[in-house]
Amino acid sequence: MKISQTLFVTLKEEPADAEVRSHALMVRAGFIQQIAAGIYVYGPLMWRVLRKVEAIVRAEHDRVGGQELLMPALQPRELWEESGRWGRYVADKILYHFQDGRGRDVCLGPTHEEVITNFVKGKLSSYKQLPQTLYQIQTKFRDELRPRFGLMRGREFIMKDAYSFDADAESMAASYAVMREVYRRIFTRCGVRFTPVEADAGAIGGSGSEEFMVDADTGEDAIAVCRSTGYAANTEKAVSQIAPAPPAPAEVAMHREPTPGAKTCADLRALFPGLPLERMLKTILYRAVWADREQTVAVMCRGDREINVVKLQNHLGCLSVQLAEEKAVKAATGAEVGFAGPLGLQADVQLLADRSVEGVQGFLCGGNETDVHVLDVWFGRDLPQPPTYDFGLVQAGDLTRDGQGTIEITRGIEVGHIFQLGTKYSESMDCRYADEQGKLQPFHMGCYGIGISRTAAAAIEQGHDEAGMIWPLPIAPYHVMLIQMRAGDEAQDALAQELHDQLEAAGAEVLWDDRKMGAGAKFKDADLVGIPLRVVIGRDAGDRKVEWKPRVGGEVEVISADDVLGRVQAALAAASA
RNA sequence: CGGGGUGUACCUCAGCGGUAGAGGGGAAGCUUUGGGAGCUUCCAGCCGCGGGUUCGAAUCCCGCCACCCCGACCA
Incomplete structure (x- = not known):
């Protein structure tokens, strides 16, 4: 192709609004043009790249018997009510939804579990037809709260989504294992360096889940990895062994102390230099929202640790968890933000604790009174220890759970995510097949996504220098x-x-x-x-x-x-x- | 949704009460020809939108919108 006969326009100057290299380079090279926040035109060169990624994705899915189809982007509310996800997606403000000319609620599909389940219902009806995997490559719509970094997080983007249907959990696991291998082959063929990690299933639900991360320092996701054991997990999901509780001090009666302006552990360290962080217990207030109710939840955590909101949300089984607003904190504690503690919270506040508090005695905690903390508090003596769970965020330097290695935190760009859904959608949407005995059984499903446009951007994020992009040959325009x-x-x-x-x-x-x-x-x-x-x-x-x-x-x-x-x-x- | 910032030509930006500007880009011409070449001429703007102040507003004030960043959030 002669350049003189193509739409080939490059810019000498850096776009002012591009934060990451892949974005800046793609704009300069005319690969993409922004139309609105998170919405882009893919130029001719970009489209060639995307088609190459798609071709690899298609070839690898077809190789294991995947069947391509195409589902609608526009979807009726009823389908989403069947699965019970309309409420959550609307609450998360991620769903583009509106009423059509006759007042019917419709949405632009952010994902297609509902449609695919509805599609196979009645078509896949016998165990003799199983297993099957269907996939499509299509534009997805998600009203991201904050689109950013060019194609990395768009509101409209190209995605491959695949769905497997199996008779039982064991067979589902086998289909999942096949897809995991397909994913490895796809990203290897695309010429990117990547790390598969254990992941949280989030709003999609289900049991096992892994993400495929393109290694890049500018990635939005933090990953916990261990070089010696090979452990790799998204920090949302990662578990670790934390340093044990420090020895308890001599037992003295608990006492309230003035701590003017000391709202953080760092402030308190300055005030009580002899007290280690590990004997300060923070109490953090969250607002948890379910479909039918809301509640303020207080979570205790050791001073040297952080709370992982995803783990908390999973434990509570709620639609969303966010830090409580100042007003809610004042209502729950009677104090300014920064002085919350387990003693004397309002009765309607649920008190939980991260397992990091286990064994900590003679600790400091908030006094539920502005500018006051309580010292030398003992679980058992002064208050019962709240129920503890793993709500902790892994930190660099933690031991792996088996104690065999040390965890590092690296960053990556999530380009693929695979899930074992189980029967979540087939049960809720009554999608079943007849087994050998003629009895109706729900399908065991898996779903598998690849961000096509994001993969292309991630390849640039990984492959570039001062002068420009460096495409891997298999996906070069x-x-x-x-x-x-x-x-x-x-x-x-x-x-x-x-x-x-x-x-x-x-x-x-x-x-x-x-x-x-x-x-x-x-x-x-x-x-x-x-x-x-x-x-x-x-x-x-x-x-x-x-x-x-x-x-x-x-x-x-x-x-x-x-x-x-x-x-x-x-x-x-x-x-x- | 909170905090901050920016909207002026196709792009990057300057101008901050008194005639709308530069560089890049595009067109034409001459010269040039191995790491973004030179000169000349030309093209291109409802100064984000709406209101207000003023003899006069891109410039000051108010409101709105859009975009970007930080946070929150997020398959």
């Missing part, structure tokens, strides 16, 4: 950048045309820079767009000599034009191996 130094030069025109035709005939995709521009500009554009293989046709064209100049690595080599095809084919073969 073109394989070869053919840079012709002087358009109009007879020898160069002829050789470029010849190489272009030869390479294309051999199945290589060639972007031919035939523009009448300065050399510098062409090289800058080539660096920016990041097509991995590059051939420069310049002054030696008359002697059938060209330069072999890959986007990264390797020295520039002057080679015979007759060797170009071989080089390109070797690179393509190596990339698909």
Whole structure:
């Protein structure tokens, strides 16, 4: 393809609003254009990348018998009431929903469990048809509270979602294992470095769940990993062994002390230098919302630890948990924020504790009175220890749960997420098959998502340098950048045309820079767009000599034009191996 | 949803009471031709929207909207 005949427009200047490199580079290179917050046009080059990712995704799903279909983006409320998710998604403000011309509630699909379940109902009716996996690649809509980082978190984005249907839990686990392998193959083929991690199932629900994270410091997700044991989990889900409670001090009666302005553990450390953080118990107030009620929940936690809201929400089984507002804190404690404690909370507040408080005695906690904390408090003596659960957030340096290794926190971009749903949707939506005895049984389902557009962005986040993008060959918009130094030069025109035709005939995709521009500009554009293989046709064209100049690595080599095809084919073969 | 910031040409921005600007970009011409080349001419703007103050508003005031950032939140 000749650049002179394509919509190829690059920008010299950085877009002011791009925070991450992938976003800035894609805008500069004309790959994307923002239309509104989190909503983008994918330009021709970007679309080629997306189609390549899609092709890999399709090939790997088809390889294990996946069947592609296409479901509607526009969906009726009734379907979402059947699964019981309308309320939660509306409460989370993530659902685009509105009334159509006749006053019917509809939404733009953020995910498709409801539609797929409805679709297979009555079609998959016998155990003889199982297992089956269906998938689609389609635009998803989510009204993210804060879209950001270009394609990383959009409100409209391209996703592959797959759904498996099995007879029982064991078979579901087998289907899940197959998909886990499919995912590994997909991301490996895309040429990105990634880490599979244990994950929280969140709003989707179900039992087992793993995420596929592209390793990148700019990723939004924090991951707990252990090099020695291989443990890897999203910090939302991760469990660890925490340092034991410090020894109890000599037992003295609890006493209230003035602590003016001391609202944080750091403030209190300054006030009581002899008291270790581990003997300060914070009490944090949350507002938990269920479909039919709300409650203030107080959670105690050791001073050196943090609460993991996801674990708390899962324990409570509620729709959402957020930090209580100042007003609610005052109502529950009778004090300003920063002085909450377990003693003397309002009766309607549920008191829970993270397991980090277990064994802590003679501790400090909030006094439920502004500028007052209580010291030398003992569980058992001064108050019963609240029920404890694991609500803790893992921290770097924690031991793994088995004690065999140390946890590090790294970051990643979530590009895939797989779930064992179990019978959650098939039960609620009454989607069943007949087993060998002719008895109706709910399907055991799995669901599997890949952010297609996010994967492309993540590849850039991982592959770029000062000058621009560096695409992995399998998902690059073109394989070869053919840079012709002087358009109009007879020898160069002829050789470029010849190489272009030869390479294309051999199945290589060639972007031919035939523009009448300065050399510098062409090289800058080539660096920016990041097509991995590059051939420069310049002054030696008359002697059938060209330069072999890959986007990264390797020295520039002057080679015979007759060797170009071989080089390109070797690179393509190596990339698909 | 809280806090902060920004809206001026297709892009990046300057101008901050007195005739709408620069650079990039695009068009034309001449020169140039291996890492964003030079000169000349031209193109391009309801200064986010609405109200107010003023002889006069891009500029000051009020309201709204959009976008960005931090937080909250999030498959």
